[in-house]
Structure formats: structure tokens, C-alpha cells
Amino acid sequence: MQVVWFGPIVGVVMGYGLAGGGAMGLIGAIAGAMLGRQFDIIVQLSNGLYQMGHRQSQNREGEIQKAFFECTFLCLGRITKCDGPIRPEEIQWTERVMERMALTPDQKKDAIQLFERGKNQATDISSELLNLHEKCGRRITLLQMFMEIQVQGALVDGGMDQREWTVLTHIAGSLRFRIKRLERIVRSAQAFQEFKSKRSQSRNGESAHENLLRAYEVLSVEPTVSDAELKKAYRRLMNQHHPDKLLSKGLPESMVEMANERTQAIRAAYEDIKKERELQKEK
Numbered sequence: 286m287q288v289v290w291f292g293p294i295v296g297v298v299m300g301y302g303l304a305g306g307g308a309m310g311l312i313g314a315i316a317g318a319m320l321g322r323q324f325d326i327i328v329q330l331s332n333g334l335y336q337m338g339h340r341q342s343q344n345r346e347g348e349i350q351k352a353f354f355e356c357t358f359l360c361l362g363r364i365t366k367c368d369g370p371i372r373p374e375e376i377q378w379t380e381r382v383m384e385r386m387a388l389t390p391d392q393k394k395d396a397i398q399l400f401e402r403g404k405n406q407a408t409d410i411s412s413e414l415l416n417l418h419e420k421c422g423r424r425i426t427l428l429q430m431f432m433e434i435q436v437q438g439a440l441v442d443g444g445m446d447q448r449e450w451t452v453l454t455h456i457a458g459s460l461r462f463r464i465k466r467l468e469r470i471v472r473s474a475q476a477f478q479e480f481k482s483k484r485s486q487s488r489n490g491e492s493a494h495e496n497l498l499r500a501y502e503v504l505s506v507e508p509t510v511s512d513a514e515l516k517k518a519y520r521r522l523m524n525q526h527h528p529d530k531l532l533s534k535g536l537p538e539s540m541v542e543m544a545n546e547r548t549q550a551i552r553a554a555y556e557d558i559k560k561e562r563e564l565q566k567e568k
Contacts, residue, residue, distance in 0.1 A: 352413070352420045353417060354396070355413055356410075356413050356417045357435075358379075358400045359400070360410065360435050360438075360452075360456055361400060362402065362404040363406070363410060363452055364435060365438060366406065367452045368446050368448045372442050374442055378438055382438075415459055418461055426526075426530065430526070432460075436453065436471055437474055440474055440478060445471065453467060469505050473503055473504075477547075477550055479499050480500060499554075500557045500558050519551065523548060527548065528548070
């Protein structure tokens with residue numbers, strides 16, 4: 286441990302002065318030097334503990350990101366293959382995830398290997414999922430984001446059959462993720478996809494009404510919800526998907542774009558509902 290003399294020097298000066306100088310001042314200076322030295326030791330120990338804690342925090346975030354990365358592509362491989370031959374749109378979705386994550390050539394190679402491993406239905410992926418659960422701990426927002434990616438992967442072929450649902454429930458169970466929460470994610474994700482594809486179309490007649498219902502589903506609320514409850518649900522979802530919060534929880538920085546896309550859809554759904562409610566009040 287590096288020796289620092291700032292504390293003892295200050296202690297000598299203060300001790301001598303407070304003791305009134307002379308013989309008593311010398312005693313006070315000695316006592317002050319001893320106290321100052323103890324102060325320096327405490328400061329150095331505190332700095333050491335802080336630096337050690339900071340390193341541990343960085344290491345933990347690295348472990349979370351690694352587990353998140355591995356499980357993402359293992360599970361995407363498992364989901365896309367479980368219902369038969371992999372479709373072109375499923376391959377495109379996986380490649381799109383890789384692009385959004387801005388993977389290096391080596392990382393992309395690792396992702397493909399993980400995807401291929403996951404495709405093999407005989408491969409047990411429970412240990413990797415349990416590791417992700419342990420690394421995330423109480424960071425439920427990260428697990429929420431992870432399950433949303435898997436659900437979107439299952440829906441990319443236009444629907445979800447019983448085999449895909451079985452795999453998703455197995456993944457959720459391994460992560461100690463509640464099935465009711467998974468069901469809400471599926472409903473929201475289905476509405477999310479339809480909302481994005483239909484929002485730019487005509488807002489007249491039945492189409493506009495149906496898209497408004499999808500907006501409510503994106504926010505996971507009923508059309509009868511009050512304005513206050515609607516705002517509360519909106520803020521909760523925005524908080525869950527806020528990129529800065531997810532990054533602080535250990536989300537790989539390369540996945541921020543996916544979080545941003547989700548927040549944009551949540552905001553758009555909320556704005557559409559607000560506009561419709563304001564029009565209804567004016568009538």
C-alpha cells in the first residue's frame with residue numbers, strides 16, 4: 286500500500302496549534318500525526334475497496350453480456366428449427382439480429398455456431414439458460430428483453446404453432462420467467478408486428494379501428510382503461526425498454542437499436558390512442 290503523508294502533516298500542524306504550542310503542543314502534534322496516519326490508511330482502504338468493487342461490477346456486466354449473447358442465438362436456433370425446415374424469413378430475421386448487434390466477423394462466426402447448436406433438438410440448452418438466469422439475478426428487464434427477441438423470432442414466419450410455444454415455455458421455465466408474463470409478451474409482440482405493418486395504411490373505417498385496438502395491445506391494456514392508467518402503463522413500458530436503463534443492467538450495447546425500435550412503437554401506439562381520445566372528447 287502506497288504511503289501518503291498528507292494526513293500526518295495536517296495532524297501535526299493541527300495538534301500543535303490546538304494544544305497551544307510549547308510542551309503540550311509537541312504532545313498534541315504527536316497525537317495529531319498518529320490520527321492523521323490512521324486517516325490516510327482509512328482513505329487508502331476505501332479507495333481500494335471502491336476500485337475492487339468497480340472491477341467486479343465491470344466483470345459482472347461482461348459475464349451478463351456474454352451469457353445474453355450465447356443464449357440469444359442458441360434459442361433462436363432452437364425456435365426456428367423446432368417446427369420443421371427453417372424458412373427464409375427466419376434466416377433473414379436471425380441475420381437482421383446479427384446486423385443490429387453490429388457483430389465483428391469473429392462474433393458473427395460464433396453466433397452462427399451457436400445457432401447451429403441450438404438447431405439440434407437433441408442439444409440440451411438448459412445449463413446456458415440457467416447461467417443467464419443466475420447472471421441476470423433480479424434484472425428482470427433484461428430477461429424481458431431476451432424473451433421479446435425470442436418471441437419475435439417465433440412469430441417471424443407469420444404465426445406461432447404449438448411446437449414453438451412449447452419451446453418458448455421451456456426457455457421461460459429455465460429462466461424462472463413467469464408464463465403469464467410470457468403470454469403478455471406474445472400478445473404484445475403480435476400486436477406490435479401488425480401495428481407496424483398496418484399503421485401506414487388507411488386510417489378510415491374498420492382498418493383504423495382495428496389498428497387502434499392493436500395499439501392498446503402493444504401497451505398491454507384494455508380499450509376501457511382510464512387516461513391515468515393508460516399513461517401509467519405507457520411510462521412503465523418506456524421505463525422497461527429505455528436503452529440507458531437496459532445498458533446499466535448489462536444489455537450488450539450492440540442491442541440498443543432493438544430497444545430503440547421497441548420504444549418507438551410504444552410511443553407511437555400511445556400517441557395514436559391519445560389523439561383518438563382527444564377527438565372523441567371534442568365531439
